[in-house]
Amino acid sequence: MSRFFHLFFMPIVKNPKDLLMDAYNGGYALGAFNVNNMEITQAIMMAHSAQKAPVVLQLSSGARKYANTKMLVDIIHSIAEQYPEVPIIIHQDHGADFETCKSAIEAGFNSVMIDASHESFAENVRITKEVVTYAHAHGVIVEAELGKLGGIEEHVSVSEKEARLTDPDEAIQFVQQTGCDTLACAIGTSHGAYKFSSDGKVDVARVIKLTEVLPGLPLVMHGSSSVPQEYVTMCNQYGGDLKGARGVEESTISEAVKYGISKVNIDTDLRIVMTAIIRKVFFENPKEFDPRKYLGPARDEIQKMVEHKITVLGSAGKIRK
Numbered sequence: 317m318s319r320f321f322h323l324f325f326m327p328i329v330k331n332p333k334d335l336l337m338d339a340y341n342g343g344y345a346l347g348a349f350n351v352n353n354m355e356i357t358q359a360i361m362m363a364h365s366a367q368k369a370p371v372v373l374q375l376s377s378g379a380r381k382y383a384n385t386k387m388l389v390d391i392i393h394s395i396a397e398q399y400p401e402v403p404i405i406i407h408q409d410h411g412a413d414f415e416t417c418k419s420a421i422e423a424g425f426n427s428v429m430i431d432a433s434h435e436s437f438a439e440n441v442r443i444t445k446e447v448v449t450y451a452h453a454h455g456v457i458v459e460a461e462l463g464k465l466g467g468i469e470e471h472v473s474v475s476e477k478e479a480r481l482t483d484p485d486e487a488i489q490f491v492q493q494t495g496c497d498t499l500a501c502a503i504g505t506s507h508g509a510y511k512f513s514s515d516g517k518v519d520v521a522r523v524i525k526l527t528e529v530l531p532g533l534p535l536v537m538h539g540s541s542s543v544p545q546e547y548v549t550m551c552n553q554y555g556g557d558l559k560g561a562r563g564v565e566e567s568t569i570s571e572a573v574k575y576g577i578s579k580v581n582i583d584t585d586l587r588i589v590m591t592a593i594i595r596k597v598f599f600e601n602p603k604e605f606d607p608r609k610y611l612g613p614a615r616d617e618i619q620k621m622v623e624h625k626i627t628v629l630g631s632a633g634k635i636r637k
């Protein structure tokens with residue numbers, strides 16, 4: 317396939333903001349799923365093709381290091397050729413600094429997150445603004461974060477006590493001063509599989525308030541895995557130890573999506589499903605050693621779970637004609 321074809325016909329969308337505004341205006345959210353390898357990426361794309369939904373494929377810095385950035389981007393491009401009807405945003409998840417975002421843009425991402433939420437307000441504004449200027453000059457959109465999410469994310473651990481929800485007044489100032497395209501806000505969810513800090517519910521009232529003061533700005537929900545208990549049980553039944561793993565209630569995610577949450581990040585659920593199925597295969601077939609025989613069923617199950625998420629987020633059938 318020619319280079320020309322890649323440049324002009326790949327479904328990696330040229331105007332990622334349009335996809336988010338469609339979601340915002342349509343009262344649904346794009347699922348933003350973390351990709352780490354071929355099988356996970358295939359499963360996500362198969363699900364979105366089956367459900368006719370646009371998708372955000374996001375790469376954390378850890379994933380880029382683990383698999384190599386170009387490798388993952390090439391996998392995405394290759395799979396995109398198989399599902400040309402599915403519009404794709406390639407997104408840097410939790411970019412820690414300007415350099416991380418710049419290298420993502422150079423690698424072909426059309427969306428980056430700069431997460432300077434651990435810095436002071438003024439410093440967060442300064443760093444975010446720098447990334448916005450660079451990204452916008454390259455046709456790339458920027459997600460920023462204000463407030464602190466509880467739980468564990470790569471390289472960042474915020475204790476429950478320090479977790480701080482996004483303040484609407486600060487958010488107005490922040491968005492005005494930075495020009496960010498979307499805002500990740502702390503609304504009661506937390507990263508990881510052990511969301512003890514919250515009651516499992518999204519602070520929908522805060523979402524409504526944020527949307528009121530920032531009309532037209534798509535909001536992003538992190539730490540949105542629901543940690544499906546059927547898969548936690550499966551993990552534990554087949555030799556795992558994930559007792560007490562708990563996530564966000566899907567009904568409250570659906571509710572928040574109606575009020576301006578336009579991108580919902582999901583990573584933990586992919587990991588749990590994959591691990592549960594692989595454990596099951598090994599438990600039932602101790603003699604098995606063909607990776608295709610355990611990665612294949614894991615891929616099938618991830619697709620099933622992602623299709624379910626698409627219905628929770630309301631993005632099914634939302635590919636623009």
Ligand SMILES: [Zn+2]
Binds near residue numbers: 507
């Ligand atoms: Zn996150």
